[in-house]
Amino acid sequence: MNETVVKIENLVKRYKDLIAVDHLNLEIKKGEVYGLLGPNGSGKSTTINSMLSLLSYDKGRIEIFGKEMTPVSYDIKKKIGIIMQDVAVFDELTVYENIDYFCGLYIKDKETRKKYVNDAVNFTGLNDFLKFYPKKLSGGLLRRLNIACGIAHKPELIILDEPTVAVDPQSRNRILEGIQELNQNGATIIYTSHYMEEVEQICTRIAIMDKGRKIAEGTKEELKGMIKNTETITVETDNVPDEILKKINSLSHIYETEQNEDKLIIRCCGGKHNLIRVLNILQESELNFGRVYTELPTLNDVFLEITGKALRDREE
8 A cells, every 4th residue: 555645634724714724634645646626715825835834834733754744844845846836946047057056955965966957957858948047938948947946856745836827838748748757757746736637637636625625535537426417418509499498408317408609508417328319309300500519527527516616727
């Protein structure tokens, strides 16, 4: 059985009358890519800052690598890499100097540090930009530099908070592939993002937070099994007559229909032949319609049904 890397028990953090984290329990195993999701104000950032002992908290216990985490737990902290949403590098230093500086906070031996820095440069593909200053880098390259600085000392636990915000698709794919490679090389990952497709792609287990509490946890398949919606059928058509809507709504396993501009959206709960039954009604009624397609539930559907909220484009 995999050993526990992070264990949070009964964590409570208050800001006067606001309970930012409300009796939270989390357990993250070695080798996981653990997704931490939640709408703005759900408590994700407070949880991470408490985990790192950057914040004091009112109640609870946090263990990392089997030891209690405190502000002076330097033996634990040197095993952790942090890549936060806001890029944290020195504008006065070049790409190489930045990576070397952050690696040097943990690795004192010069030869070892040089090797680690070169490994981080190769890993993030920054070889052609070593003498550049951060202000000369594109958004995607700046994100890669931020990651290189956070992982150069080869941490065993890596925390990534919105690492792909405002980067181009090519850079985003490279970052995601890099995260998966870090995990394959043995690192345990904690990942927060507002891009559900990223979470589906890389996370082995996911927790959804709201109002400081963990309200759901599991693999993406387990989370999708928790919601009512099992299939969404979309018909490209407009102004569907009421009598046709009634026929569709009378079908077993259809629990909701919605006319959205030029699309009829049909939501199903269970059943194996919903699409065929819907098509039969449409053809019998001689309704004019275009494309018809069906989609399985996504993590975004799970998140919306469980929390009643949509993720925004920016972190709390």
